[in-house]
Amino acid sequence: MFDLQSAAFISLAAAPGDEPEHEPAYWFLFQGDKLLVRPGPTLVAVPEARDASELGIRPAHVQFMGYLQDAHGERKPCYSGDVDPSTPLPDGMQVEGLRELHAQLGDTLFGLAGRAVQIAAWDRTHQFCGQCGAHTQTLGHERAKRCPECGMTSYPRLSPAIIIAVTRRTEAGNLLLMARNHRFPPGRYSVVAGFVEPGESLEDAARREVREETAIRIKNIRYFGSQPWPFPNSLMIGFTAEYDCGEIVIEEAEIADARWFAADEMPRLPPKISIARRLIDWFLAENGGGPVQEW
Ligand SMILES: [Zn+2]
Incomplete structure (x- = not known):
């Protein structure tokens, strides 16, 4: 059983190819700047699934963020992504502004959602090179995109x-x-x-x-x-x-x-x-x- 209270985040730009089966991942999916959540009886939940298709939604772009690892070594992968504004939401899900979600998500998931929204925005707005217009490639060893034509590298904006x-x-x-x-x-x-x-x-x-x-x-x-x-x-x-x-x-x-x-x-x-x-x-x-x- 994954223990969120004890979990710390390990940032990785790409998922290792040979990792064993994990707990279902957290999916931080955004429509604009609003996070997709599953409302519960008292608190909302960040959707969890092994694959985005299990959630009944197809994100336009997805980035691996890294793992949340609890005190027992259990790891939960985390993904960010964005969903086209015209995409209908799956039953039982809604989107909400991040500021309003702080109290419900708690510090760890709120912090990850804040990281995710910035990675998703960078991914969406850097599909093409700002210098020559060619399609960029996402690098695996660092959080960056590189243009195969002119070599320009872009990083998430801070x-x-x-x-x-x-x-x-x-x-x-x-x-x-x-x-x-x-x-x-x-x-x-x-x-x-x-x-x-x-x-x-x-x-x-x-x-x-x-x-x-x-x-x-x-x-x-x-x-x-x-x-x-x-x-x-x-x-x-x-x-x-x-x-x-x-x-x-x-x-x-x-x-x-x-x-x-x-x-x-x-x-x-x-x-x-x-x-x-x-x-x-x-x-x-x-x-x-x-x-x-x-x-
Ligand atoms: Zn370029």
Whole structure:
């Protein structure tokens, strides 16, 4: 009996040809960015089968991802794939957005689904060479595709983004800089984040994003942690920093508001799955904040 709780993922670009029979595989199949799931009485399940045809559906593209291996050495193969939007779904299955599935799938399967959606998107969008237009070939020894005509190699796209908790010491206590994006639900604030530009270090990007969005200058940038964020292909790299100088002036095109918040006056915050929330929770733990509302 496969023990998901103890399982760790082993990434492989291709299935070994001579492996013995395995447990049925997990199939992370996507229609657009939505995952195919089997709703159960309480939780949804990722479909399991030895072959996609057992599921009654034919994916347009399939990639082997690797194995989940439990503490007893049992291995479950994992596949990603995408299903054409016009393909009818098998009875008893539906597609759901990944964000909504986090609580139901748990960390391990949610993490794999996030990996799968990025591999499936890369597979779908790199069937042809971006340089000469020839049909690409998927390589077996690494997660890459190579053009047989011009030799160009493509890898799954990752877009690094920095996210940063800027704190400010005041006589009344420590404050946290948070901003509201125009797209946020009403009342929600979060720490500053933005994509890294070509040629920038992560620290450069952190300084630039905070300055652009709020006009605040920062110092003492420290690494905090990172998180893959598959919406659609970010890698979030978290930092903390201290206020150096400046007063808040928001960049109105992107930001609706930005303020300094004390730990006991938190607004609505991002959900627990995000590193944004881990950074805010770090500030609250350091500064004795009370319970906060999640939206
Ligand atoms: Zn080419």
